[in-house]
Amino acid sequence: MRTAEERSASSTDESSQQLRLALPQRHLALEQDAEWCVFDAGNGWEEVRFHDYGDVYAIPGLYEKLFYETLQCNSPATVRRLLQASLKASGETPRGLRVLDVGAGNGMVGEELASIGVNTIVGVDIVEQAVRALDRDRPGIYEAYFITDLTDLPSATRQKLAQYRFNCLTCVAALGFGDIPPRAFATAYNLVATGGWIAFNIKEHFLNGSDATGFSGLIAAMISQGILDVTTRERYQHRVATNGAPLHYVAVIGRKAADVPETMLD
Ligand SMILES: C[S@@+](CC[C@H](N)C(=O)[O-])C[C@H]1O[C@@H](n2cnc3c(N)ncnc32)[C@H](O)[C@@H]1O
Structure with missing residues (x-):
């Protein structure tokens, strides 16, 4: 039986690989409810605020790539x-x-x-x-x-x-x-x-x-x-x-x- 991590990785791998993601400059110490990133899912760069969850979920693989792969949420x-x-x-x-x-x-x-x-x-x-x-x-x-x-x-x-x-x-x-x-x-x-x-x-x-x-x-x-x-x-x-x-x-x-x-x- 695959672990949750393995299943999650395989279900989002494909979309995740096509996504490009960039975070704000490191000197910006943003409060958690003000954090944002830019991503490119194939249609050019767009900005999204982390707490606009609906917008994040709408892009396949973005939630996982952002919070779990990049920001190491566990x-x-x-x-x-x-x-x-x-x-x-x-x-x-x-x-x-x-x-x-x-x-x-x-x-x-x-x-x-x-x-x-x-x-x-x-x-x-x-x-x-x-x-x-x-x-x-x-x-x-x-x-x-x-x-x-x-x-x-x-x-x-x-x-x-x-x-x-x-x-x-x-x-x-x-x-x-x-x-x-x-x-x-x-x-x-x-x-x-x-x-x-x-x-x-x-x-x-x-x-x-x-x-x-x-x-x-x-x-x-x-x-x-x-x-x-x-x-x-x-x-x-x-x-x-x-x-x-x-x-x-x-x-x-x-x-x-x-x-x-x-x-x-x-
Ligand atoms: C950071 S996500 C966490 C999702 C999931 N629990 C996880 O750990 O990946 C926070 C979730 O809380 C939901 N949320 C925010 N306010 C809410 C409310 N008043 N009632 C129900 N859900 C809410 C958001 O829509 C979002 O899906």
Whole structure:
């Protein structure tokens, strides 16, 4: 059986080889939500901002070439590895997981989970191009995939998601920076059964109490009020920035002990 890395490499190799990519000058120390690159997919050079994910997914192989080949992102593999270790330590197997993957993008996390034997993976993302890229590049990995806004979840979508009786939430490289806000994370969290596994990563400064996004307060309150039991917390290099500087994230694996109450989000 090929690893997720090997399958990912072969599915995107062809498009990746035809793509040319150039990063900004190294003296520009860009914030992560301001990073950009230029690429040539055969029609001349174009500029794209990293956080315009829809535009990135629309170009076959660009997401993989940019984040994984060039900027050495290893977060899906790191979060999967830590979740796998926690499951093993608890005497559980990945096969029993029913995973809600939030901010699923073009399926890098689903691919990692499938490689360790997880059968039920459901994705949620906010941009339509994500599911198109998934169908193009990694078909068949997700049992279902919803394009929806978790801060304003339509009741029909909520009911469909509830039917999966999720016992695991994954959310990789999608929290903070104007991506998935605390309320959306809490909505996804509350769709997971009590006792279920929670696996996510976040840039370390979003956890250090000084961020304006609300994540540090939410995660700290969830831990101190016994809503999330953390089993593993690991600081690691998520990827490098466009100027080569290391970007450190924290991966958190734990178990859900209770729902996030509405009062915690006010
Ligand atoms: C850096 S990508 C990560 C994709 C994937 N998890 C991975 O590790 O490769 C962040 C993803 O979060 C999605 N996203 C941003 N805001 C969101 C929101 N409010 N609800 C759901 N997904 C969102 C983006 O569309 C994008 O696909």
